[in-house]
Amino acid sequence: MSAPRRSDWLLPAIAALVALSIAYGLTLDPIEASLRNSLRAPGPDFPFGTDHLGRDVLARIAHGFLRDVGLSLTIIVCSLVIGIAIGMLAAELAGATDRALTFVMDLMTSLPQIVIALILAAHFGGGELALILALSLTGWVKYARIARATAFSLREREFVTAARLAGGSRLYLLRRHILPHLLPLLSGLVALQFGHNILNIAALGFLGIGVQPPAPEWGAMIAEARPYFSRAPWLAIVPGIYLFVMTMVALMLTRRSGVRQERASVDPQPAQPTR
Template sequence: MDRRREWLEVIPSDRLARVGLGIVLGLLTLAIFGPMVSPYDPVTQDLSNRLESPSLSHPLGTDQLGRDVLTRLLHGARLSFGIAVAVTSVRLVVGTAVGLVAGYAGGWVDEALMRLVDTLLAFPGIVLALVIAGILGPSLVNVMLALAVVGWASYARLVRSKVLSLREREFVTAARLLGRSRTHVVIRHLIPNVIAPVVVLATLDIGGVILGTAGLSFLGLGAQPPTPEWGTMLASGRNYLRQAWWLVNAPGICIMLAVLGFNLLGDSLRDQLSPTQSAQMEQL
């Protein structure tokens, strides 16, 4: 009950957390309901209205092919959030599983898994994702796969460090003496105690995935035109920056707000749910 109350009291007690939550919920609401309300199609071209400046009929103007920018942003928000949640979920599940096995099993299993983790962490994540996406070819699915592959190692190292400190605690020792199986110890005693830092890392990670997806799409490795993705919109609008500033500013501001919202929320969760993990999280 105390743990549940602690989780429920985090958001109301911190101003930055409320700001971050407000930004995230606002963007999520637009992503879910915006495309249903917009009267325009995100990919239908109307060359007679190309590069139209913001107006009542087109609040954020139109692009070089006459498509409504606001409509494309709303569809792009749904795509970006969906990708971020999917990639982060894969990272979390794989990394947590590896960290639990390495930390609890120890020995050569721990050594082998941690050397793999160290190898992945030796490379900048975005550079490694760029290489993987480049090898696999331009595709949104390949970008998701690349980002998932390079991101799980941070979860594994965080969970392993937590498990190493937990497996010698009295309640784990007592469970062993009572004859509980390893699976029982992991599920009933270890996983509940690693949830908080993992959730904090995942919250921070979502913003990074959104930024990484947009960056790779901007370079032509992710979503391909006419898909309304924020990074692709930035790439196609950069040639019209002087005559149609809204083509770049609109998706750029959306990316900034999304990353800012999740970072504010994640920082506040880290400080309040697991303050002792702050130093460890800084090193990941």
């Protein structure tokens, strides 16, 4: 069996094990502290051990998963809406507006997203809302570029021209002919950004300007484990493993959506009229 075929079942199997552990961890309390159980090693009572306050690491991992995934999906929705709106606006108005918006996109791309997000999150004062705003205001650029390029390539196609000559409004053309071809092209980017968002959320949490304690979050858990790493390495290793698995799952979804993206971009078909 070749390596690519092994990865086709190996990664889903790992993801299933992770899902089972998270499902069990969600039944536990991630906040309850007990100094009597401080820094207990993994065992039957605490499968992933406890932290310096005696909190169950498995419970914090599971509830941190829900928090990180929820934040990542929220950021994706905000970035997607902003990016599509700006990309369509640039393609529709063209001219000076397109050049100005393209300049903004180039400016945002010239710096790493995490650097801009770090500055914005610190400016907003930290917390979940600041995290969403910071990563959404830096994550829309890729969506806008794809939306702009797709709108430019489709607006001169025969079916779009025919719909325009038949009296179709701009909103109708967008809803019936542009968006149906644009959204499949963004599926791979959504999966990729999901993994990036998980890492960025953890990075900002590690720096102390993301999700604030005592709320469980993987990056913050790694930061809290630094003083105890020599005595309790599992405090940092376990959330690091979960971050790795989540990123690999996102990359797997990105790879599987690549074929559909290529087919949609090579041979777009006009949307069927509504009867």
